[in-house]
Amino acid sequence: MYGTGIPLIIADFVKRADLSTAEYVFVVLTYGAYTGAVENMTYNILDAAGRVSDYITKVKMADNYLPIFSPRRVKNLRC
């Protein structure tokens, strides 16, 4: 998720995708810190596309929002 929402490119993909023959729709949302109401947004986008998600989950990933997240300094990284 970007900016407490769904990245536009993903929202656009969901709107355009033909999911009419999909037996199940699973959604995996990745985030770095907090998710806000992203499940509701996902529901609304799918609903507008005429689908309901069968399952939604969230996975916490490394935060790549660089204005807030500070990556470790290279000297502190273990390779």
Ligand SMILES: Cc1cc2nc3c(=O)[nH]c(=O)nc-3n(C[C@H](O)[C@H](O)[C@H](O)COP(=O)(O)O)c2cc1C
């Ligand atoms: C521009 C931008 C905005 C982001 N906004 C959020 C946010 O609102 N909440 C959050 O938890 N993570 C936020 N993140 C962190 C990403 O959701 C997280 O790191 C995710 O794993 C990155 O997925 P990606 O590899 O598809 O970019 C943001 C990252 C970027 C680059």
